[in-house]
Amino acid sequence: MKILVCISNVPDTTTKVTFTDNNTKFNTAGVQFIINPYDELALTRALEITEKQGGTVTAINVGLTDAEPSIRKALAIGANDAVRINAEPVDAYFVAEQIAAYEKAEQFDLILTGRESIDYNGGLVGGLLAEMLGIPSVNVITSIEVENGVATMERDIDGGKEKVSCKLPLVASAQKELTEPRIPNMRGIMAARTKPLKVVEVSGDLKTSATVGFELPAAKGGVKLIPAEQAEQLIDLLHNEAKVI
Amino acid sequence: MILVYAESIDGNFKKSTFEAVSYAAGIAQSNGTQCVAVSIGNVDDVKLAELGNYGADKVVAVNSAKLAVFNAEGYAKAFATVAAAEGATVVVVSNTYSGKAIAGRVAAKLKAGIASGVISIPNTSNGFVVRKTVFSGKAFADVNLTTPVKVLAITPNTFDTNTFGKTATVTTADGGLSDADFITNSVEVSRVTGKIPLTEAELVVSAGRGMKGPEHWGIIEELAQVLGAATACSKPVSDMHWRPHSEHVGQTGITIKPNLYIAIGISGAIQHLAGVSSSKVIVAINKDPEAPFFKAADYGIVGDAFDVLPKILDAAKKLKAAN
Numbered sequence: 001m002k003i004l005v006c007i008s009n010v011p012d013t014t015t016k017v018t019f020t021d022n023n024t025k026f027n028t029a030g031v032q033f034i035i036n037p038y039d040e041l042a043l044t045r046a047l048e049i050t051e052k053q054g055g056t057v058t059a060i061n062v063g064l065t066d067a068e069p070s071i072r073k074a075l076a077i078g079a080n081d082a083v084r085i086n087a088e089p090v091d092a093y094f095v096a097e098q099i100a101a102y103e104k105a106e107q108f109d110l111i112l113t114g115r116e117s118i119d120y121n122g123g124l125v126g127g128l129l130a131e132m133l134g135i136p137s138v139n140v141i142t143s144i145e146v147e148n149g150v151a152t153m154e155r156d157i158d159g160g161k162e163k164v165s166c167k168l169p170l171v172a173s174a175q176k177e178l179t180e181p182r183i184p185n186m187r188g189i190m191a192a193r194t195k196p197l198k199v200v201e202v203s204g205d206l207k208t209s210a211t212v213g214f215e216l217p218a219a220k221g222g223v224k225l226i227p228a229e230q231a232e233q234l235i236d237l238l239h240n241e242a243k244v245i
Numbered sequence: 246m247i248l249v250y251a252e253s254i255d256g257n258f259k260k261s262t263f264e265a266v267s268y269a270a271g272i273a274q275s276n277g278t279q280c281v282a283v284s285i286g287n288v289d290d291v292k293l294a295e296l297g298n299y300g301a302d303k304v305v306a307v308n309s310a311k312l313a314v315f316n317a318e319g320y321a322k323a324f325a326t327v328a329a330a331e332g333a334t335v336v337v338v339s340n341t342y343s344g345k346a347i348a349g350r351v352a353a354k355l356k357a358g359i360a361s362g363v364i365s366i367p368n369t370s371n372g373f374v375v376r377k378t379v380f381s382g383k384a385f386a387d388v389n390l391t392t393p394v395k396v397l398a399i400t401p402n403t404f405d406t407n408t409f410g411k412t413a414t415v416t417t418a419d420g421g422l423s424d425a426d427f428i429t430n431s432v433e434v435s436r437v438t439g440k441i442p443l444t445e446a447e448l449v450v451s452a453g454r455g456m457k458g459p460e461h462w463g464i465i466e467e468l469a470q471v472l473g474a475a476t477a478c479s480k481p482v483s484d485m486h487w488r489p490h491s492e493h494v495g496q497t498g499i500t501i502k503p504n505l506y507i508a509i510g511i512s513g514a515i516q517h518l519a520g521v522s523s524s525k526v527i528v529a530i531n532k533d534p535e536a537p538f539f540k541a542a543d544y545g546i547v548g549d550a551f552d553v554l555p556k557i558l559d560a561a562k563k564l565k566a567a568n
Contacts, residue, residue: 013496013516017383037497091388093352093359118496120379120386122361127317127349136428137317139346142490152432156491157315158254158341158444160436166429176498177490208358212374213387217522223529223539228548232560234528237544239564242526244505245448245472 001055001146003046004108006099006125007074007082008036008089008117009067019214026119026214035070038114040077040181042174046112047078047182049146056080058108062089062098068197075192076184082197092120093208096128101203103133110151111171115140123173130171138164142177247273248333250324251282251296251304252344254436258284258292261339261401261445263299268404269337270300271366278334281305282413283327285320286312290415297413299406304413305331307420314431315343321350323420328355330418333394335367340398341444348398358390361398364523381496381519401445402502443492446475449503449524451494453479455510455531455550459487464554465509471561477501479511495520510550513538530554 011017012032020027035043046057059074059082061067071082085098103111111130116123123139130137140156152165156175184192226233238245249269252262266282273280282301284293286308293304307323324347328336336351338344340361352359364385365376372389375397379386443449450469456462462476469476476492483493494501496516506524510531511517518541521527529542532549539545546553 011380013519015380015383016515017380019384091358092349092361096349096353118381121377121381121500123345124349124352124359124361127321127346128353128359129349130317131321131350131353137346137350138429139317140342156342157434157436158259158343159442160434162315162434163432164429165432170429176493206356208356208390208392209360210389210391211386212372212389214379215376215385215387217382217385220527220541220543223542223545225539225545225547228546228553231530231546231548231553231556234544234546234557235560235564238505238526238528242505242543244526245561245564 001050001053001110002108003050003055003057004103004111005039005043005046005057005059005074005079006111006113007039007043007059007061007070008114009033009061009063009070010036010117010119013037013118017216023214024212033066033070035073036114036117037181038116038174041176041178042112042114043074043077043079044182045144045174045179048179053146058083060085060099060102062087062095064088071197072192073184075195075197076188077182078188081195083200084197085200085202087202090207091209092122092124092128094206096125096132097204097206098202099125100129100132102200109168110146111169113171113173115173115175126171126173133171135169135171136166137171138166139173140175141172142175144172144178246278246331246333247276247280247335247337248328248331249280249282249301250338250344250347251284252339252341253284253286253288256288256292258288258296259445260406261341263406264401264404265337265339265399266296266299266301267407268366268399270409271407272335273300279303281331281333283307283324285323293415294413297411298408300409300411301413302411304415306415306417308417309422311422311427314434316427316429316431317346317350318428319422319426321347321354322426323422325351325354326421327418336394336396338396338398340400344398348396352396355394355396356392357394357396358392359396359398360388360390363397363399364403378500378523381500382522383519400502402447402504441473441475443475443477443494443499443501446501447503448472448474448505449477449501450474450507450509451477451479451511452482452509453511454481462488464558468554468558468561471558471565474505479517508538509554511538512536513541
C-alpha cells in the first residue's frame with residue numbers, strides 16, 4: 001500500500017495577518033509556519049493505516065525551500081520519504097497539476113489531502129487532482145478504513161453525514177475528526193534528518209489565476225454595551241435596531 | 246452563457262441554490278447573455294421551472310437512477326458535459342460541501358481557472374477579478390481568473406435571492422454518463438432533522454468554556470431553538486468533547502457568515518474570531534470586560550452567562566410569542 005499525503009506549508013493559526021508591497025504580498029516577517037492542520041491529520045491517518053497493514057507514506061509539497069522545515073516535520077511525524085516540487089504554489093489548479101504529474105509517474109493507492117489549507121481556504125486541490133488523474137474523490141472525510149483494496153469512509157455532507165465506499169485508487173480530503181495529530185518524538189526528529197527529501201522541478205506552466213491584491217476587513221465601529229442587569233434589552237435591540245431577529 | 250449548479254437535497258432546492266441562481270442571472274444580465282441552471286438528480290418539473298423566478302432562462306435537468314444520491318464523479322461529469330454543450334463561459338456553484346466536491350473536478354474538466362469562497366460579483370474592468378475570503382476570514386484576496394472559462398464557488402448567505410419573475414424553459418440531458426463514472430458508492434446518508442445545519446444558519450448561538458461543562462448547554466439549545474438558530478462552540482469545548490466537532494467554528498473548524506452570531510463565554514481568540522468575523526451582527530457575552538471578543542462585537546454584555554442568559558431567553562420567548 002502506497003499512500004501519498006499532500007502537505008501545505010501555512011502560517012500558524014495565531015498569526016496576525018498583514019500585507020506588504022501595497023497590499024499585494026502576505027507579510028511573512030515574524031510568522032511561524034506549520035504543516036496545514038488538516039494535512040497533518042491526513043498524514044497521521046496514513047501512518048495509522050500503513051502501520052496496521054504495511055506500506056509506505058510519502059509526503060508531497062509544492063513549495064520553495066522555505067517549506068522544508070514543515071516537510072522535515074512530516075518526516076519526523078513518520079512519513080517514509082518526501083517530495084518537494086520546487087515552485088511557488090500559485091493556486092490550487094497549479095498545485096494539483098504538479099502533484100498529478102508526480103503521481104502519474106509514481107502511482108499511489110491512496111492520496112490524502114487536507115479539507116482545505118488554512119491560509120487560502122481553497123479546498124479544491126483534492127477534486128482537481130482526482131479529475132486530472134481520472135480517479136474518484138471523496139471530500140471532508142471524518143473516518144477511513146482500507147480493506148482488500150476498498151476504502152470505507154464517513155464524510156460530512158450539508159446538514160449530516162454520509163458513509164461511502166470506494167475502490168482504490170482515490171483521493172480523499174481530511175476533516176477534523178479523522179484522527180488526533182501526532183507529536184514527533186526525539187527518535188522521529190533524528191530519523192527525519194536522514195530520510196529522503198527529493199526535490200523535483202516543475203512540469204508545465206499553465207496559468208489560470210493570479211492574486212492581484214489583499215485587503216483586511218474593516219474594523220468594527222465599536223461595541224454597544226448593555227448592562228448585565230438589563231440583559232433582556234439585547235433582544236429588543238436585535239429586533240428593532242439591528243433587525244436580525 | 247452563465248451556467249449555475251442548482252444543488253438539491255432530496256428533491257428540494259436550498260436557499261443557497263436560489264442565491265447562486267440569482268448571482269449567475271445577475272452576471273448574465275450585465276453581460277447580455279443567458280443564465281442556464283443545471284439540476285442533477287430527481288427534482289419535479291414544478292420546482293425546476295420555479296428557478297425562473299430567481300433568474301434562470303433555461304433549466305437543464307439531468308436525472309437517472311444512479312444520480313439519486315450525490316456522487317462527486319458522476320455529478321461533476323454531468324455538470325461539465327452540460328457546461329461544454331451549452332458553451333458556458335462562467336460556471337457558478339455554491340461553496341457548500343457538495344458544491345466544493347464537484348467544483349474542482351469541473352474546473353479540471355473545463356481547464357478553467359477557479360476561485361472558491363467568493364464574496365463579490367466579478368469585476369471585469371481589468372480582467373475577471375473576484376474577491377474571496379482568505380486566512381479563514383482574517384483577510385480578503387482579489388483573484389484574477391485568466392482562462393476562457395471560469396468556475397466560481399460562492400459563499401452562501403452572501404448574496405441576496407432576487408426575483409426576476411422569468412419563466413424558465415425546462416429541458417433534459419443525459420450528461421454523457423456511464424457506469425465507469427460511479428465508482429464511489431453511497432452506503433448510508435444520515436441528515437440531522439429538526440435542527441438547522443450550522444453551515445446554512447442565518448442565526449447562530451455559540452458558547453465556550455465559560456459555560457463550565459456540557460451539562461449547562463440546555464439553555465444554549467433552548468435559546469437557539471426559540472430564535473430559530475443553530476448552535477456552535479469554540480475549539481476548547483469541542484476538544485474536551487463537551488460538544489461535537491461539527492459545531493466547532495474558527496480557523497481550524499468551520500468558517501461561518503450568519504446574520505447574527507451570539508458568543509457566550511468565549512474569550513475571542515484570534516483563531517476563533519477568524520471563523521466568525523464576517524458575521525453581520527456579533528454579540529459577545531462574557532464576564533471578563535477585557536475579553537478580546539468585545540473588540541469584534543457590535544453588542545456586548547459584561548456579565549455572568551448564568552445570570553444573563555435567563556433574562557435573554559425570557560425576552561426572546563416574549564418576542565416570539567408577540568410576533
